[in-house]
Amino acid sequence: MKVLNVAEKNDAAKNIAFFLSEGGMTRREGFSKFNKVYQFQCFLQGQKCDMVMTSVSGHLLNWEFVGAYRNWNGCSPESLFDAPVVKFCPDNYTDIKRTLEREVRSANKLIIWTDCDREGENIGFEIITVCTAIKPNIQIYRAKFSEITSQSIKRALQTLGQPNKLVSDAVDVRSELDLRIGASFTRFQTLRLQKVFPILADYLLSYGSCQFPTLGFVVERYLERERFIPEPFWKIRVTHTIDDLTVEFRWQRDRLFDENVCQALLLKCQENPLAKVEKVDGKPKSKWRPTPLDTTEMEKIASRKLRLSAKETLKIAEKLYTQGLISYPRTETNIFPGTINLSSLVQLQTDDPNWGGFAARVLNDGPNPRQGKKSDQSHPPIHPIKYTNSLQGNEWKVYELVVRHFLACVSKDAKGHETVVSIDINTEKFTASGLMILEKNYLEVYPYESWNSKAIHLYTVGQTFEPTVLEMTSSQTSPPNLLTEADLISLMEKHGIGTDATHAEHIETIKSRMYVGLEDNIHFVPSAVGMGLVEGYNHMGFEMSKPNLRAELEADLKRICEGTRQPSQVLREQIDKYRTLFRKAKEQVNKIDAAIGKYTQSTAVVLNPEDDPLSAQMQTFDRVLPCKNCGMDMVLRRTNDLQKFFLTCVAFPQCKGSVWFPKKVLDAKVSDTSCPKCGPRVKLIDFKFSPGSMAPYYPQNFTGCINGCDTEFIEMLDISHQLQG
């Protein structure tokens, strides 16, 4: 019995093979130098098997347009909503595909070991597609695991299930839509604006369902700041200094927006400026330990405290995961499951010189996680699963963060004692507070947060004192800050834009498109082009830069996973929705022109209709019938010199299913008509022949039903061959 095992990446394959073989695997080369083949024997379903373990590198296949639709000037951007797409293995991945094809020939079973998330399920089906093309009846299983440890991997092998087609389908819908919408709007914006604004001639003006809302967040915050009108306000300030200690009292009214009223209240205080202590409250105060670590929280802490970009943090965490040091780093979960053995995880850390003592104390008290509220039902919060002290640089910093956060969240809240003193100055009330920290607890191991004691004088109820300062201060409200990377990630997470793994990339994209820039190296500001694009669509009344559109799709994808919605139906609805938006955007494109003109301070070039890259000269292909070779669309085209017509398979040159008509065909037009057999979806081709040709021997019109029910079309093709001959 030979079993082919395929993981999502080489590191995972190596470690899984290591655990299943107890370290006894051998290694040989695959066609791809990055994806090795590991071999060992082990028991599966009571039978000793020859195991072959290899890997892909993420997605193996990618949606692509075919033939003429790849060419920016070969079709109208709008036709991309309906253009055929194929799943294609990119050149740099064909080596991986060849390894799978070679190894599956001799295998009886196939086990999918891709990550247990939505994309992983889809990658699993890509592997299945490739393998079953070679071996249609191979037995297929899905291994389910959420961390690469000996225990989890062995359990996964003993509890093999089936791959989940619904989850994979949802990914196919998502990815096909991303391509169609992204490509059509990108070409639309780019082709139009490059022509209308010569200064943008070298710009690529992309649109994407994630990058645009990300840009939208930056623009929105910028505008909030711009529109902000500061309001002056006034406060009464009271301090009390004895020796070196100054205690600041807070006015119970906080601040007033009327200077005269504030002035009057101050005068009242000054009439009898003796403070009387009315109340001294002492109460325990806690600072809560953090909740278990999820991906975005890790990215945010690393961005703020370690000065690592989200992109870098995730890359490092991924490496630590594949080395078996930490659990899966892409998780939305911040609740530890009951099944996890926290004590043994804490135990692993007790030898460390920095936090070993703390870990030992946690063990003594018993780990007690503060639980969050989110769960993705597949991965636990990020935690260390192996001890190491041999990492360097940023890898060490990220590992340290994961360990310290883990120990912190299973320890105890910091405890303190707060004193609140309330005073009265001629009926105006003020308070001051002091804090004494009693037990640092989690803060001992968690340097990313601080909590400072605040000293206060000893006051007793009924005591009176003369304030050191009693004055009015003026200030004004301040606008919200521009967004930092951490802020932007929070917004993306909140609105479901991108995944844990891609937040950082979308931010990179809008930077590289010159839609946004950085101020002070920290705060995001939109560029003129970024502002113009967002405003242009806003003026049409479209929420292109708002997160709502994506959120609606996300909800439908969830329903596909649950089996309550058909993938094909969701796909059709979404395509229809965006096609409608696209048509309206095309009609009102002057609104984008106007906005871009305004922000870039340049004048729009007035285009002649024939120069408009989006106008009639751009062909929209009419699908005439399915190609006999490959089933893709056949469309009617004319050569560049206008000499000849031909029916071409849109997959050309991959398919080469084109049919040429003789020069004697002077004109050919496609129009809609109805089919007597199967309804309205029929194309009619009218041919006009040159005088004196053989045409009179043949009917002038040929009808072909695009559903393929009508045989006349096939006859026509045969005739065209005869004519050519």
Next chain:
DNA sequence: GCAAGGTC
């Protein structure tokens, strides 16, 4: 020259 999602 397009997207977003994997990963190298």
